[in-house]
Amino acid sequence: MYNMLRDSGYFVETLGSPFTCFDASQYGTLLMVDLEDEYFEEEIEKLxxxxxxxxxxxxxxxxxxxVNSMSKMRFFDDNTRSWWTPVTGGANIPALNELLAPFxxxxxxxxxxxxxxxxGxxxxxxxxxxxxxxxxxGYVHSFEFQDNSESSTTRSSGMTKESxxxxxxxxxxxxxxxxxxxxCLDSSHMVTNCYWLLRKILDFTCSNIKDSVLFSDSxxxxxxxxxxxxxxxxxxxxVNFSVYSGVLGRELMCHHDSRFEVxxxxxxxxxLMGRNRRLPGYPTTGLDIDLNSTTKASESKKIHATKLKKNSSVTIIQEALARVWTFCVHSTMRRLICQFSSQHNGWFQL
Incomplete structure (x- = not known):
């Protein structure tokens, strides 16, 4: 997906700070892909x-x-001579549901x-x-799929259900x-890519361009x-998820990969904790007010993305759960925001 965005004229940079550390009035779309960590309450409210x-x-x-499927994935690792079990699934759905609950x-x-x-x-x-x-x-698309979850009654019978x-x-x-x-966005796992769908999604979220099929009356x-x-x-x-999380038990803080002023x-x-900062020759932004409460979305758009490191060791997993952001700026000055997670299909703990 990174290469597709670059080939399409997007510029990419990273930011490993919470949602509160970017000025959303400067961006068009927040793209969140396969995320495993939790969210601060302030992030949910700001988003x-x-x-x-x-x-x-x-x-x-x-x-x-x-949860039932994760519980049955426990296995003994010969290298570490210890039992491993998934800390979360391919994505942290309970956390994402809390983030999406206001909508x-x-x-x-x-x-x-x-x-x-x-x-086609x-x-x-x-x-x-x-x-x-x-x-x-809203517009919802459903298809028939095989349900392989452990709690599913359709798995043993081989039945499919529309979802x-x-x-x-x-x-x-x-x-x-x-x-x-x-x-379908992960080149290391995909069978077929869905870049065509991502482009249509970004057309809608950034420019309100509605594809006739995705927005059909049916x-x-x-x-x-x-x-x-x-x-x-x-x-x-x-599972004690706080051991691996960059949010639980941590303090909300903007790091050096965000704008200098925060x-x-x-x-x-x-x-704010402390006073506003500014670089010589640059104006100081009044950060004690809500920049998004009265600001209209800019006609120019941005993409902001997060990608976590892929590594199987527990020590790196702890580091990987710290979220990293990536900004992508289109050559036509349409701006988007994307956030990614790791390429793991679930984190494991010893």
Whole structure:
């Protein structure tokens, strides 16, 4: 995907700080792909404001998450002479659901596999999840897939079931898209890529260009999709996730890969720790006010992405769970934002 963005004229740089550390009025879309970590409460609140009031676009690519399946993946590693068990699934769906809750969106716990086609484009859905909550008036695409989750009753019988995997909607001043699989964006795992879908998604979230197939009347839902909160995927209670997380037990802080003016602070729209900083010759931004509450989304767009390191050792996994961002600027000055996770399909602990 990185190469596709570069070939399409995007510039990429990294930022390993929370959502509060970028000024969303300068960007068009936040693209989040296969994420495993948790989120600070301030990040959830800021992202909600950025989308609803600031007009920021949001595109989320999820992954599988099923506690029963993870529990049965425990194995003995001959190299370390110890038992390993997954810390989370391909993505941290409970955390993503908390992030998406203000928009009325949630992923489920199915592990889906199969092939599908949209407008003649063939794609493979590899260990993705389903969408179980989505706001009315949005556009949802569903297909038949094999459910391989351990809690599924269809696995033993080999039956398939129609599941919702792609949802697109306008929320407030912003636009939100969710898709339940990220393998089609990962060159190390993909069977077929879905770059064609990513381009259509970014056209919508950045420029409100609606593809006639993705936004067909047949895909529009009149009433909200609903799932009881008690039936949504839950976190594992037998794993101390704080050992691996860059959020749990940590303090919200902007690091040196964010703008200089927010170094050592909690970021934009939050009471700062210390005084504002500025480089010689550059104006100081008033960071004690919410930059997104009254700012219209800029017509120029940006992409911001996060990619975590791929490594199987536990010490590197702890480091890898620290989120890293990547900015991509289109040659035509359309701006987007993307966030990535590692290429693991789940973290393991000793």
């Amino acid at each position: 909600m404001d950025d989308v609803i009031h600031g007009g920021l676009g949001l595109a989320v690519f999820g992954e599988w998450y099923n 009325g969106i949630a992923f489920g716990e199915r592990i889906l596999n199969g092939d599908f086609s949209i407008d 484009e063939q794609s493979h859905y590899a260990s993705g999840t389903d969408i179980v909550k989505f706001p009315g008036g 919702s995997i792609l949802g697109l909607t306008e929320i407030g001043a912003g636009r939100v898209v969710v898709y339940g699989d990220s393998n 895909a529009r839902i009149s009433f909200p999709m609903h799932e009881e909160e008690s039936r949504l995927p839950s976190r594992r209670t037998d 170094w050592g602070t909690k970021g934009y729209g939050i009471q």
